[in-house]
Amino acid sequence: MAILTLTINGEQVSGKDDESLLQIARQHDIHIPTLCHLDGLSDVGACRLCLVEIEGQSKLFPACTTKPQEGMVVHTDTERLKRHRRTIVELLASEGNHQCAVCVVNNHCELQDLAYEVGLQYVRFPYLYPKKELDATHKSFVLDRNRCVLCTRCVRVCHEVEGAHTWDIAGRGIDCTIIADMNQPWGTSPSCTSCGKCVRVCPTGALFEKGQTVAEMEKQRDFLKYIVTARTKREWVAEATEE
Amino acid sequence: MKPKVATVWLGGCSGCHMSFLDMDERLIELADKIELVYSPIADVKHFPKDVDVALVEGAVSNVENEEMARIIRRSSKFVLSFGDCATTGNVTAMRNQFSPDEIMHRAYVELADGDPTIPSEFTTIAKLLPQAKPLHEIIKVDAFLHGCPPTPDQIWFAISELLAGRTPELPNVYLRYG
Numbered sequence: 001m002a003i004l005t006l007t008i009n010g011e012q013v014s015g016k017d018d019e020s021l022l023q024i025a026r027q028h029d030i031h032i033p034t035l036c037h038l039d040g041l042s043d044v045g046a047c048r049l050c051l052v053e054i055e056g057q058s059k060l061f062p063a064c065t066t067k068p069q070e071g072m073v074v075h076t077d078t079e080r081l082k083r084h085r086r087t088i089v090e091l092l093a094s095e096g097n098h099q100c101a102v103c104v105v106n107n108h109c110e111l112q113d114l115a116y117e118v119g120l121q122y123v124r125f126p127y128l129y130p131k132k133e134l135d136a137t138h139k140s141f142v143l144d145r146n147r148c149v150l151c152t153r154c155v156r157v158c159h160e161v162e163g164a165h166t167w168d169i170a171g172r173g174i175d176c177t178i179i180a181d182m183n184q185p186w187g188t189s190p191s192c193t194s195c196g197k198c199v200r201v202c203p204t205g206a207l208f209e210k211g212q213t214v215a216e217m218e219k220q221r222d223f224l225k226y227i228v229t230a231r232t233k234r235e236w237v238a239e240a241t242e243e
Numbered sequence: 244m245k246p247k248v249a250t251v252w253l254g255g256c257s258g259c260h261m262s263f264l265d266m267d268e269r270l271i272e273l274a275d276k277i278e279l280v281y282s283p284i285a286d287v288k289h290f291p292k293d294v295d296v297a298l299v300e301g302a303v304s305n306v307e308n309e310e311m312a313r314i315i316r317r318s319s320k321f322v323l324s325f326g327d328c329a330t331t332g333n334v335t336a337m338r339n340q341f342s343p344d345e346i347m348h349r350a351y352v353e354l355a356d357g358d359p360t361i362p363s364e365f366t367t368i369a370k371l372l373p374q375a376k377p378l379h380e381i382i383k384v385d386a387f388l389h390g391c392p393p394t395p396d397q398i399w400f401a402i403s404e405l406l407a408g409r410t411p412e413l414p415n416v417y418l419r420y421g
Contacts, residue, residue, distance in 0.1 A: 097340070099333050100421025101391030107421065116418050121387045122330055122379055129332070129339035129374060215421070 006072040015068050022050055022063040025076060032076050033085060033117055035110060036151035037064045038201055040224035042160060047151055049085055049114065052076045060084070086118040094125040095174060097132060097146035103205040106215035110203035111149060128174075135180070137187030140210055141199050143178065148206035150176055154198035161227060166192040178206075197224070246295040246406060249281035250325070251315060253308040254335040254375055255301025259326035260284065262392035263298075266399055276406055290314050296405050298325040298388075298398075302335035303381045307369035316382040321405065325398075327391040327420060329378040334391070336375040343371040386410055391421050 002017045008030050015024030020043060025032050035047035045062035052063045055073035063076070075081070092098075092111060100106050132145035155167040155178070166189050170179045180186040199207040200219050208217050225238040252260060260283055266273065280294060281287045290311070297319040303309050316322060327333040338346050352359040362368050378384050388401050397417045404410070 093331070097337070099331075099337060101327055101333055102337075103421065112420055115420060119418065121389075121418070122324070122377070122384070126380060127332055127336065127339075127377065129336060131340045 004068050004070045004072075006068050006070070006074060008074045009076055017068065019068065020064050021052060021061070021066045021068055021074060024068055025063060025074075030076060032063050033114060034064065035114060035149065035203055036153065038153050038157075038221065038224065040161070040228040041153060041156045041201070044152060044156070047149070048088055051081060051084060053078055053081060082118070085114075086120060089114050089118050089120055090123045090125055092149050093120070093123050094127045095130065096149065097129060098204070102214055103147060104208045104212045104214065104217040105205040105219065108215070108218045109205065130174075132177075135186045136210070137185035138189075138192070138194070139187065140194060141186070141196065142208055142210055143180075143186055144206055144208070145177055146206075147204045148178055149204055150178070151203055153201040153203065154178065154207060157197045157201045157224065161224065162193060162195050162197050164191045164193050164195075167198060200224075245276060245278045247280045247291065247293065248277045248296045248298070248402075249290065249294045249315070249319065250279075250283070250298045251281070251290075251300065251311065252283045253299060253301035253311060253329070253378070254304030255326065255328040256334070257283065257300070258392040259298075259300040259328075262326075262390075262395055263398055265395040267395070269395070269399055273402065277402075290318055292318050294319040296321045296323065296402075298323050299329050299378055300325045302328045302332045302375040303372065303378060304335055304375040305369035305371050309372060309381060312378060312381045321385050321410075322378075322382065323401065323405075324378045324384045324387045326393055327389060329384075330387050330389055331420070332375055332377045336377075339374040343373060346371065389418055389420055393417075 003014055004017055005012060005014050008025055008028065011028065013024060013028045015027065022032055022034065022037065032052065033049045035049050037043055037050065043064040045065040048062060050063040051060040053075040054061055098111065100112060103109065134145065135143040152169065155169060158167045159165040166180050168179055169176055170183055171177050180189045181191055186192065199209060200223060201221055222238060226236060229239060230236050250260065250263065279285055280291045297315050299315060299322060303312050324330045328335045347361050351361045388397060390397060400417060
């Protein structure tokens with residue numbers, strides 16, 4: 001492990017070579033919006049909201065899956081990035097059915113927060129109103145694909161933390177969808193342990209507890225840090241102390 | 244001359260208008276400052292020709308809404324999408340996953356209390372468009388007022404800005420869906 005020095009938004013910062021640009025930025029209180037990233041899960045660079053500019057490179061890089069290099073000059077908040085971020089949120093809005101007014105996580109939703117952060121006054125693209133299926137076959141939980149943004153947090157937490165790998169993604173492109181086991185009703189899944197981790201990490205109202213109504217559900221996502229730290233450091237704390 | 248203000252109720256639940264009325268005593272102040280020339284709460288049959296500001300609630304859901312939207316645009320200097328249905332389609336657009344035929348069958352046959360008949364002549368019931376659309380997909384919209392419904396404070400802020408001759412660049416504190 002080596003300590004590297006780089007520049008983010010004109011500020012000299014240092015970070016370890018095995019950390020991501022996102023981790024280093026956050027350690028220095030530099031905000032980069034994210035959606036698919038969640039502390040405690042692996043990073044997949046799926047949502048593209050954390051895209052940053054790196055001087056000398058023409059393409060953009062997701063901060064969550066990009067490692068630092070000595071002398072790297074990074075920008076996280078340029079006009080070009082803001083434009084892309086707004087476009088991403090608009091596409092997410094137009095490709096799903098996000099009726100905030102009747103959603104269980106209204107006012108506690110990471111997609112809503114992002115819409116406010118990028119200043120989304122309206123969506124420039126035509127809404128597609130896709131026909132999506134809702135799965136309420138599980139005894140305790142519901143999967144409403146209308147609200148899903150395909151961040152894959154549920155897939156990752158089920159595989160990486162619970163070890164069940166109930167969830168996966170089927171389809172291609174705009175037809176991608178979350179499926180349980182062999183694309184069967186969630187309630188018939190032999191692998192699901194009903195632990196509820198997927199429900200808690202879901203950034204939107206796509207996964208929720210039965211019995212919750214509009215704006216009632218507030219998700220506690222901190223639990224994940226405790227579990228991951230307990231496994232790796234054998235300490236029941238949110239973040240392990242540096243050795 | 245006082246600015247001429249119209250409020251219109253397209254494919255929505257009228258909740259945005261209820262919120263408008265919830266401005267309470269501020270309505271008295273508003274009544275001194277504007278001339279309300281068209282509204283569901285005023286007995287006016289036709290949309291006037293020279294409106295300064297039009298607040299439009301609801302999605303564009305049927306042929307009547309669509310025709311009205313075009314009249315509003317033609318006759319108004321400033322059009323404000325009033326609430327989430329006008330801005331995103333919201334609840335009104337939840338029917339978009341089904342065809343108009345399926346919807347009419349559901350409403351007039353499956354859920355009928357008495358004689359299950361689909362109105363075949365669309366003389367009293369405006370024909371549904373294939374999909375309900377946000378207002379800005381049909382006509383040009385000048386600003387957006389979010390929320391389901393927008394709060395009385397939001398509405399007051401937007402109208403006050405417009406009366407002061409400014410386009411309501413709604414600050415993020417008023418940017419809230421749902």
